[in-house]
Amino acid sequence: MNTMKLGIAVLVAFATVAPALADTIRCESDNGRERYCRGNTRGGVYLQTQLSSSGCYQGDTWGYDGGGIWVSAGCRAIFQTGGNYYPNGYNPNGYYPNNNNNHHNNNNDGAVAAVALAAIIGAAVVASSSSKNKSNSGDSYETTYNNGCNAGTKDRNAGKSRDYTRHSGSYSGSNEQAYSSGYNKCWSN
Structure with missing residues (x-):
């Protein structure tokens, strides 16, 4: 070898x-x-x-x-x-x-x-x-987390409810936890 x-x-x-x-x-x-x-x-x-x-x-x-x-x-x-x-x-x-x-x-x-x-x-x-x-690696946890954070901040500022699933096209199933963590953290800040 x-x-x-x-x-x-x-x-x-x-x-x-x-x-x-x-x-x-x-x-x-x-x-x-x-x-x-x-x-x-x-x-x-x-x-x-x-x-x-x-x-x-x-x-x-x-x-x-x-x-x-x-x-x-x-x-x-x-x-x-x-x-x-x-x-x-x-x-x-x-x-x-x-x-x-x-x-x-x-x-x-x-x-x-x-x-x-x-x-x-x-x-x-x-x-x-x-x-x-x-x-065949997807986005890193950090990148997906940050994308979720950005979406959470935008939704909060727009007066929308806390629901990351409205952005389901923005993450794959394997990255959902990272996206939802970032979304929820930044939506609540």
């Missing part, structure tokens, strides 16, 4: 292993109080499932720092971490709370090691059998 194919194999292996390092954190604001849930958030955080009827808006009723996730104003949700959703450490909410509460951590080091090994072997097979390196 030549050097370029080996390099591609290693990059594919790392890209495949990153989701395996993800963690699920359930964090709930009780009676409207702020709560901080510890966890490894260095790879980014996104809201996986909202559990509350109260809105969960990134930067408004939830956010995160390097040590965990905070929720407030009745936001209750399950968050996914470890997916590197903020390139170059970009954190759009910038809020860093001081209180510490609960963190639910799933430690699957053995499973991660097995996935890593399978990913490396799979990447080597793919690299050795493929002659082309195809790339």
Whole structure:
């Protein structure tokens, strides 16, 4: 296998292993109080499932720092971490709370090691059998977040209700979370 194919194999292996390092954190604001849930958030955080009827808006009723996730104003949700959703450490909410509460951590080091090994072997097979390196990457999280922010600001200034879905043609399904986070953050500012 030549050097370029080996390099591609290693990059594919790392890209495949990153989701395996993800963690699920359930964090709930009780009676409207702020709560901080510890966890490894260095790879980014996104809201996986909202559990509350109260809105969960990134930067408004939830956010995160390097040590965990905070929720407030009745936001209750399950968050996914470890997916590197903020390139170059970009954190759009910038809020860093001081209180510490609960963190639910799933430690699957053995499973991660097995996935890593399978990913490396799979990447080597793919690299050795493929002659082309195809790339189909969409907009970055940051770009999509900023586009949502701009739309949220325009809608707020025009007196429209908070509803990012009216701009559904401006983002793909895989970028919806980034767009909605930016929209909601800037609509409420």
